[in-house]
Amino acid sequence: MNDIMRPATEWELKSMIMALAERAIPVEILGAGSKRGIGRPVMAPVALTTGAMRGISLYEPAELVMSARAGTPLSQIEVELASHGQMLPFEPVDLGPALGTDAGLQTIGAVFAANLSGSRRIAAGAARDYLLGVRGVNGRAEIFKSGGRVMKNVTGYDVARGLAGSWGTLAVLSEVTFKVLPLPDDVATLVYPDLTDDLAIELMSTAMTQPYEVSGTAHLSPTLVRRLRHKGLSKETRSLTAIRLENFTRSITYRKQKLRELLAAYGAPLELELESSLEFWSEVRRLSFFPANGTHLWRISTTPSTAAALVSAVRRHMRVEAFYDWSGGLVWLETPASADAGSADIRRAVATHGGHAMLIRADEAVRRTVEVFQPLGPAVDRITRGIKTAFDPMRLLNPGRMYATL
Amino acid sequence: MRFACFRVAFRPLFGYVHPRLLMAQPLDEEPGERTSEMSSIALPLPDPDIVTQRDQIVRDLVAICGADAVISDEDGRRAFETDALTAYRRMPLAVVLPTSTEDVAAVLKYAKANRIRIMPRGAGTSLCGGALPLEDAIVVGISKMNRVLEIDFHDRFARVEAGITNLAISATVAPEGFFYAPDPSSQLACTLAGNLAMNSGGAHCLKYGVTTNNVLGVKMVTMDGEILEIGGAHLDSEGYDLLALIVGSEGQFGIITEATVRILRAAEGARPMMIGFESSAKAGICVARIIASGIIPVAIEFMDKPAIEVCEAFAKAGYPTNVDALLIIEVEGSEQEIADRLAYIASIAHELNPLALVVSASEEQSAKIWKGRKSAFGALGRIADYYCMDGTIPLAHLPHVLEQITEICSRYGLGVANIFHAGDGNLHPLVMYDANKPGDNDKAEAAGAEILTLCVSVGGCLSGEHGIGIEKRDLMRAQFTDEDLAVQLRIKSVFDPDWLLNCGQVFPLDAVEAAMAEAAAAPPEAAEPGPAEAA
The missing domain is CATH 3.30.465.10 (Uridine Diphospho-n-acetylenolpyruvylglucosamine Reductase; domain 3)
Structure with missing residues (x-):
């Protein structure tokens, strides 16, 4: 991989895609490259990064909207938002540490192209829910836009949102426009120790079904807890189940008390105040307890009520460490190194219990042989390939990254 | 280049659907049609071959779904000839109201095999003609599937x-x-x-x-x-x-x-407050300051003076009538949280010297305040015919856009009332006209088109929540380039390469033609790559 193309403008991007299209040369699409190890290996002689297209092009705090060129580092965006007391509500996860790179590298374009959301997703929605508009160039070297900069927009099909999670296989984003929200005034976390997976999910779901706007629920196995670097929790050796409240201080005080009473049967919680909460959820967001240690890492979306059974089913075949996010609806599963990353057993468990699984961390050799993304049924597969053809008929953009035939 | 989904599907169709679209005419130019004044939007002409087979098609539909699910008599079909954009009407070929997914599938499979157009329908409340059928289309309504x-x-x-x-x-x-x-x-x-x-x-x-x-x-x-x-x-x-x-x-x-x-x-409770200002500009500033302060209310609704007066006369909601702009702002939470938040919002509003500031004191008052807002369309309908627009704008442009809306409507000699979701910039200007006055309908449509073009020009969009339907179809180029549209049209062709579903809607007809021509001109698809090749 010697050549990396670095368009600085949308026009340059278009010209480069056009040149590649004329010669039928496939291309790997990158932001900062921090998620390059995710997906099936892309076999392309050249790569193109959006990294030179950077900068915030519009920010209206009073309208809760920002536009940025796709290669703008997420860190730059979050600093700018924080300086106006705002944030990205979907709390994008940072897979850097889990993939063995530094944290804080990813670009805003890649955040939306991968649609990876963090803990607040359960209350606030996913990255795609905040994506209002995109500009980009498809595999036909056409510059196009979809959506816009306003909150409510049903003008034409929702192509912008449809591109979220397409991992650069349909178009290269040049600019994204997204909704932002105010940062909460205060944060507090109730942490319940020593619950089984079943009880933890019951507790998290009970918390989510109260009128107290719980904004994050997470359950970590004892092994994962021992890997925490959090100052206040570093001596813990039991499982921990965390319930986050974000609001005005007076509201938090009131709601915390209500939740304590309601959840009294689950034991006495530890309580993390503002700083301590931020530290804990920052670790969760960086998945710092899944260091690149030679194991595999899976991301499984299912319903909370089936999550524990799903994990148990996998555990019958291999040793696993589980982190449950989204009140159990998202399971991050560390599995031992093996030729298929535990794929057969995990896919079977997901087929039984519902949802989908994606292999996040594995060697290139493994990712070449097992499906990384959830295999699609025949009908959806046919439509998926039709969509690919509509955007990128020559299969130039990230060929094979999601599925072999895509 | 490969266009897998288009190639097979379009070749036989070329020269069949295509001329129908080319010949599309305004409704009132068709002989024997019930005419309407508000009729400037062209619709695809019905295929006479399909229309003449109506009796057989009805028999086939009865065989597929049972007689109970098929409406074929004229009176019965008339209930489905329009939606909430009542100026446009087309008598559908037949109406099917299936009771199962399998029956829907059987009807669509039949329609596809016989190249009959389908118009899906819910309750027919679309304000943009989204459920307007064509005369050669079967309406598939799913209102019976409501479990x-x-x-x-x-x-x-x-x-x-x-x-x-x-x-x-x-x-x-x-x-x-x-x-x-x-x-x-x-x-x-x-x-x-x-x-x-x-x-x-x-x-x-x-x-x-x-x-x-x-x-x-x-x-x-x-x-x-x-x-x-x-x-x-x-x-x-x-x-x-x-x-x-x-x-x-x-x-x-x-x-x-x-x-x-x-x-x-649901939250423990919710309560609205009303804040009135002497100008829309001040109301707009108030909304921006509330949002910038870090509070996101559940709703921020805006009404201008004509809207306030009409709604107050109808619902007796207790709206202040001495103001030019009224905000209804609702927050949620416990009693204490609600009180805290409303007080905070009031403090922001006070800096702008509101003419009125009323916090709802009871459930009854809250219900009245919302009743007035939610019945706005009906209340206005009692005093005038109106054309409901649905553009969205960046909030900072609110005062300018409201001024322009008034200017546009007065230029056409029409009144306008503004009601909208201010928190997210979604405008509902209600352009008032007299349906019995010759030419008034066309004026309302023309004023509406100008208003929507204005919304797009300040960075907004044609539709915030009502959809495009037939109503705004021909304005799509105000917002999108041909390439933008092509990207969308190709997705439609993935799902429905024959363009049988909901034909004549959302996109300018000539853009649809262009998409069909592109598909028809596509070279044959290359061999399907195997996994080995991709790896």
């Missing part, structure tokens, strides 16, 4: 048949303190299917989002009669986010028969 299939409070979802009304979902889960968030004004009548097709919003989406943010999965029948399951009770998509594309596709990709939606636990 609740599964409710899971633990996992916070409801699985329902898509013909259920919006409000019925909330009503079903309300005893447990839950609700379904999107709340369009027509929620008593409109179906979830229609909400999904149009990606409907409502007054409370400032906090809770619109339909696309609250749906987890759908069961959809494609034009091939294939039943697709997209998403489910879990979150996020495993591959491409097809759900994102389907929601808001205005029924052009398939007919949704079931959906899994997010249900939310």
Whole structure:
């Protein structure tokens, strides 16, 4: 991989895609490259990064909207938002540490192209829910836009949102426009120790079904807890189940008390105040307890009520460490190194219990042989390939990254 | 270049659908048609071959779905000839009201085999002609499929048949303190299917989002009669986010028969306040300051003086009538939280010297305040015919846009009342006209088009929540380039390469022709790459 193309403008991007299209040369699409190890290996002689297209092009705090060129580092965006007391509500996860790179590298374009959301997703929605508009160039070297900069927009099909999670296989984003929200005034976390997976999910779901706007629920196995670097929790050796409240201080005080009473049967919680909460959820967001240690890492979306059974089913075949996010609806599963990353057993468990699984961390050799993304049924597969053809008929953009035939 | 989905499908069609679109004429130029004044939007002409086979088609539909599900007599069909954009009417070929997904699939498979157009229909409350049939189309209405299939409070979802009304979902889960968030004004009548097709919003989406943010999965029948399951009770998509594309596709990709939606636990309480200002500009500043302060109310609704007067006369909501602009702002939480937040908002408003500031003191007063707002369209309908617009603008342009709207309407000699969701910039100017006055309808349409073009020119869009339908179809180029449109049209062709579903809607007809020509000109597809090649 010697050549990396670095368009600085949308026009340059278009010209480069056009040149590649004329010669039928496939291309790997990158932001900062921090998620390059995710997906099936892309076999392309050249790569193109959006990294030179950077900068915030519009920010209206009073309208809760920002536009940025796709290669703008997420860190730059979050600093700018924080300086106006705002944030990205979907709390994008940072897979850097889990993939063995530094944290804080990813670009805003890649955040939306991968649609990876963090803990607040359960209350606030996913990255795609905040994506209002995109500009980009498809595999036909056409510059196009979809959506816009306003909150409510049903003008034409929702192509912008449809591109979220397409991992650069349909178009290269040049600019994204997204909704932002105010940062909460205060944060507090109730942490319940020593619950089984079943009880933890019951507790998290009970918390989510109260009128107290719980904004994050997470359950970590004892092994994962021992890997925490959090100052206040570093001596813990039991499982921990965390319930986050974000609001005005007076509201938090009131709601915390209500939740304590309601959840009294689950034991006495530890309580993390503002700083301590931020530290804990920052670790969760960086998945710092899944260091690149030679194991595999899976991301499984299912319903909370089936999550524990799903994990148990996998555990019958291999040793696993589980982190449950989204009140159990998202399971991050560390599995031992093996030729298929535990794929057969995990896919079977997901087929039984519902949802989908994606292999996040594995060697290139493994990712070449097992499906990384959830295999699609025949009908959806046919439509998926039709969509690919509509955007990128020559299969130039990230060929094979999601599925072999895509 | 390969266009897998187009090649096979379009070649036989070329010279068949294509000329129909080319010949598209205004409704009132057709002999023997019931004419309408408000008729400047061209519609595809019916295929005479299909129309002459009507009796056989009806017999076939009865054989597929049973006589109970088929409406073929003229009086029966008349109920389906229009929607809430009543100026446009077309008598459909036949109406089918299936009771199962399998029946929907059988009807679509039959229609596809016989190249008959299909018009999906929910409750027919579309304000943009989204359910307007064609004379050679079978209306497939799913209002009989309205059952609740599964409710899971633990996992916070409801699985329902898509013909259920919006409000019925909330009503079903309300005893447990839950609700379904999107709340369009027509929620008593409109179906979830229609909400999904149009990606409907409502007054409370400032906090809770619109339909696309609250749906987890759908069961959809494609034009091939294939039943697709997209998403489910879990979150996020495993591959491409097809759900994102389907929601808001205005029924052009398939007919949704079931959906899994997010249900939310309702807040402990909610209460509105009213703040009146002497100018819309000040009201706009107030909204911006509230949002910038870090409070996101559940709803911020705006009414101008004509709207206030009409609604007050109708609902006796207690609106201040000495103001030029009124904000209705609702917050949620416990008693104390509500009091805290309303006080905070009041302190922001006080800096702008409001002419009126009233916090609701009781449940009854809150209900009245909302009743006035939600009955605005009906109340205005008692004193004038009106044309309801739906543009969205960046909030900073509010004063300028409101001035321009007044200017545009007065230029046409028409009145206008403004009611809208201020928190997210979604305007509903109600352009008033007299349907009995010759030429007034055309003026209203022309003024509406200017207003929407204005919204786009300041960075907004043609439609915030009502959809494009036929009404705004020919304005799409104000917002999109030909390449932007081509990207969308190709997706339509993936789902429905023959363009049988909901034909004549959403896109300018000549853009559709161009898409068909592109597909027809596509070279044959290369051999399907195997996994080895891709790896």
